[in-house]
Amino acid sequence: MPEPGAGSLAGSARPAAGAGVVVGVDLGGTKTAAALVAADGSPGPVHTAPTPAASGPEAVLDAVAALVTRVVTASGAPLRAVGVGAAGVIDAGRGVVVSATETFRDWPGTDVAGGLAARLAPLVAGPSASGSSAVAPLVVVENDVDAHAAGEAWRGAAAGARSALLVAVGTGVGGSVVLDGRPLRGAHHLAGEIGHAPVPGAEGLRCACGRPGHLEAVAAGPAIHRRYLALGGDPASPDARDVVARAGAGDELAARVVREAGAAVGRAVAGVVTVLDPEVVVVGGGVGGAGHLWWSALEGALRGEVVDVLADLPVLRAVLGDDAAVVGAARNAWSALGAAAPTAGRE
Numbered sequence: 001m002p003e004p005g006a007g008s009l010a011g012s013a014r015p016a017a018g019a020g021v022v023v024g025v026d027l028g029g030t031k032t033a034a035a036l037v038a039a040d041g042s043p044g045p046v047h048t049a050p051t052p053a054a055s056g057p058e059a060v061l062d063a064v065a066a067l068v069t070r071v072v073t074a075s076g077a078p079l080r081a082v083g084v085g086a087a088g089v090i091d092a093g094r095g096v097v098v099s100a101t102e103t104f105r106d107w108p109g110t111d112v113a114g115g116l117a118a119r120l121a122p123l124v125a126g127p128s129a130s131g132s133s134a135v136a137p138l139v140v141v142e143n144d145v146d147a148h149a150a151g152e153a154w155r156g157a158a159a160g161a162r163s164a165l166l167v168a169v170g171t172g173v174g175g176s177v178v179l180d181g182r183p184l185r186g187a188h189h190l191a192g193e194i195g196h197a198p199v200p201g202a203e204g205l206r207c208a209c210g211r212p213g214h215l216e217a218v219a220a221g222p223a224i225h226r227r228y229l230a231l232g233g234d235p236a237s238p239d240a241r242d243v244v245a246r247a248g249a250g251d252e253l254a255a256r257v258v259r260e261a262g263a264a265v266g267r268a269v270a271g272v273v274t275v276l277d278p279e280v281v282v283v284g285g286g287v288g289g290a291g292h293l294w295w296s297a298l299e300g301a302l303r304g305e306v307v308d309v310l311a312d313l314p315v316l317r318a319v320l321g322d323d324a325a326v327v328g329a330a331r332n333a334w335s336a337l338g339a340a341a342p343t344a345g346r347e
């Protein structure tokens with residue numbers, strides 16, 4: 001895969017304006033992934049490193065900068081821009097963390113964009129230049145679920161669609177609305193966060209945000225496991241994956257919990273699509289691959305609740321897997337550079 005702009009480096013110690021590589025970063029609570037992503041959305045090899053989330057923001061930014069440095073150095077080209085999808089509520093306009101769960105110590109208020117731009121400035125001049133560059137790379141930051149959704153909209157299940165709702169169901173429940181390739185940010189940096197939507201079936205169940213009755217409290221993986229145990233399920237069951245496996249193998253209680261979790265997602269999606277009328281719905285995340293019982297409950301609840309014109313709304317599985325947020329974060333960087341096609345689809 002040729003690197004964008006790499007040809008302009010020939011015979012020159014310093015990059016021409018606009019030359020260099022773009023790196024996408026998926027900054028998660030336990031692991032960070034990064035890769036070069038070309039202007040057409042194709043990713044290079046993905047490099048990963050543990051995220052020292054409990055060690056505070058400086059340690060996290062140091063680790064991310066080290067990982068990006070590894071990716072850029074391996075390319076032999078100068079760095080042009082970095083797109084980051086980060087856990088937490090992110091002010092994408094400033095690249096600053098608004099709020100986050102306790103996984104990340106002291107994460108709220110962290111200037112991710114500024115902290116990374118300063119750390120990565122030496123890479124802008126390229127490996128063949130001596131001394132440090134006075135110019136910092138462009139660094140843009142968004143919420144990781146928004147990055148995931150942008151990746152699926154660019155190169156994945158929603159490629160070619162003008163509008164999409166992505167729902168990611170895993171250890172939490174996240175969501176994002178993508179319009180013309182760009183995630184809707186919202187007035188309070190919260191657009192698409194379907195996990196904190198009130199939903200029938202979650203009454204009295206406490207959400208990770210502290211409030212009762214939200215979708216995440218009944219539909220996330222840990223909620224499925226907790227609920228199975230609370231209703232008298234086998235105490236030897238270690239996690240949601242096991243509950244889903246038991247449901248598929250005929251455990252009636254497990255099946256009920258999995259069905260109700262899937263139906264809760266379907267009802268919440270019904271509410272959102274009725275308001276937004278997206279072209280497609282894409283469902284991803286660890287629980288999002290939870291098998292036929294969960295999917296049929298989701299689709300049954302969704303199609304049972306929406307008006308007739310939405311009856312055939314496509315509900316698709318996410319296809320990019322772990323690469324989605326890396327690709328989508330880079331999409332944001334290419335877009336900020338003015339280089340990405342607004343609605344580029346798959347070949």
Ligand SMILES: [Zn+2]
Pocket residue numbers: 195196197207208209210211214216
């Ligand atoms: Zn909540």
